[in-house]
Amino acid sequence: MGKLQVFEVIFDGGVDLFRAGEWVQGHVRIVLSQPKSDIRGIQIKYKGKGKTHWTETETHGSGDDRRTETVHYYMKEKYFEEKMLILGRDKSEKGEKVHLDAGEHNFPFRFQIPATPLPHAFEGRYGRIRYKVRAKIDRPWKFDHTVEKLFNIVGVPVDLNTRPEAPMPSASQDEKTICCLCCASGPIKASAQTDKSGYAPGETIWVSGFIENNSSREICDITAKFYQKVHFRAKRHGHGWEHHREQKTNLGEQRGEGCGEHRTASFDRKPFLVPSCPPSGLDGCDIMSIEYYIEFEADVSGTPFDLELKLPITIGTVPLYSAYYSAAFPPGEVVTQQPTAPPSEPPPPSYEVAMGGPQEIPSKSGHDYTFGKMMYAPKYPYYTFPNAGDPAYPPPAQSMYPPVQGDPAHPS
Structure with a gap:
């Protein structure tokens, strides 16, 4: 280390x-x-x-002229970038070199983040959004010493209370x-529904479904999976035609029993806890977008x-006030002191590291930083909902899934 x-x-x-x-x-x-x-x-430098x-592989020509090329696809967005001495x-100035004595030295800095809409930090397979401070010890005719520190931004808010569809179920x-050789058996009918369509990290998604199997085949099982799908945009060599990639991440899974031929199966109010994750859309960013669904x-x-x-849902940064109040006082719970009115808004969130925890961030050169590895994970707003995910406090059972023709539990 010298x-x-x-x-x-x-x-x-x-x-x-x-x-x-x-100000930072x-x-x-x-x-x-x-x-x-x-x-x-x-x-x-802060940016x-x-x-x-x-990268994608392209093949050109044929025969002896056939060649394979690795093509880079990328796009960039700059939200801010400034540097200070x-x-x-x-480098452009003349003068003497700086002398530092042995021991500890501290050099303060202060800068202001632009007051513009900024996206949340994000780390994905084909793209990322990062905010960082980079310090450099400039040494003429020698390798410079550099160190980086990543930080988080409270990005563009997604307030579910401003979205009329958020309290409504996603159904x-x-x-x-299913055809069997030359004969077609009866149809398999399915319906599914969430208790609402807008949630915040820390909240529970409740999923119900119903299967009517009129076929001659067995339904092995029924599953519900909670997915995050990220859509990435990039251009060939950064300026050519545009290509797209997607990253699909399973955030949770619940299984239920299937049924035999000409039988029914139900999937009643299975819970999915929303982890610390970025909001839907990723507002403020034009090269990536995020969707969630069951x-x-x-x-x-x-x-x-x-x-x-597919049941689309919206993940917000501000939960529905009515949902938080209902979670605080679920039906049937004894309330010793009834509030005079529902709270106007929930308590402020904590900010938790993203699901998966800190990951190693390699240096730009591909080598370790001056002092080892840098570990980092974005942080997102997270709410502590009373009784979240507790089967003893499920949402109301009525209208948890739409009726299906022939469903004896939901006659026409």
Whole structure:
């Protein structure tokens, strides 16, 4: 490691979460085992940037002229980028080098995040949104020392109380006829529904469904899966035609028993806890977007053609006030002191690291940073809902799934 023993960026108070328009304060800490006199200056750069990237293989020509090329697809967005000198001089300026004695040195910095709509930080397979401070010890005719510190932004809010569809269930129904050799058996009918369509991290999604099997095949089981799908946009070599990629992540899964031929099966109020995750849409970003949905599926034996339903949902950063109040005082619970009126809004959220926890962030050069590996995970608003996911406090049972023709539990 040589003379440089410690080189790090520290935010005041250990805070790494900021809002658009706020001031960020901290200092660069340097510890030297011996005096150091080869420094031209110490520079700070702070920036927010979104980027998508992947490679595709293209084949051109034929015969002996056939060749394969790896093509890079990428797009970038810059939300802000500024730099400042906190010691010494810039490359364009003349002057003497800086001398630092052995021991500890602290150089304060302060900058303001632009007061513009900014997206939440995000880490994906084919793209990312990052906010960071980069400190550099500029040494002429030598390799520079660099260190980075990533931070989080409270991005564009998604208030579910402003979305009329959020309190309404997300529902779907369909039917499929499975053919057996030359004969077609009766249809398999399915319906599924969530208790509403707008949720915040920390809240529980309740899913119900119903299967009417009029076929001669067995329904092995029924499943519901909670998915996040991220859509990425990029251009060939950054400026050519546009391509798209998707990343689909399973956030939770529940299984129920199937049924035999000419029988029915139900899937009654299964809970899915919404983890710490970015909101739907990822507003403020034009090269990535996020959607969430429940996929309800009936696994039909002996055929790859299963019956699937998709239930779109919205993940917000501000929960429905009525949902929080209902969770605080569920039906049937004894309330010793009844409030005079429902709360106007829920308590403020905590900010939790994203599902999966911190991951290693490689340096731009592909080598380790000056002082080992950097671990990071974005943070998102997370609410503590009373009785979240507790089967003893499910939502009301009425209208949990739409009626299906022939369903004895829901006659026409």
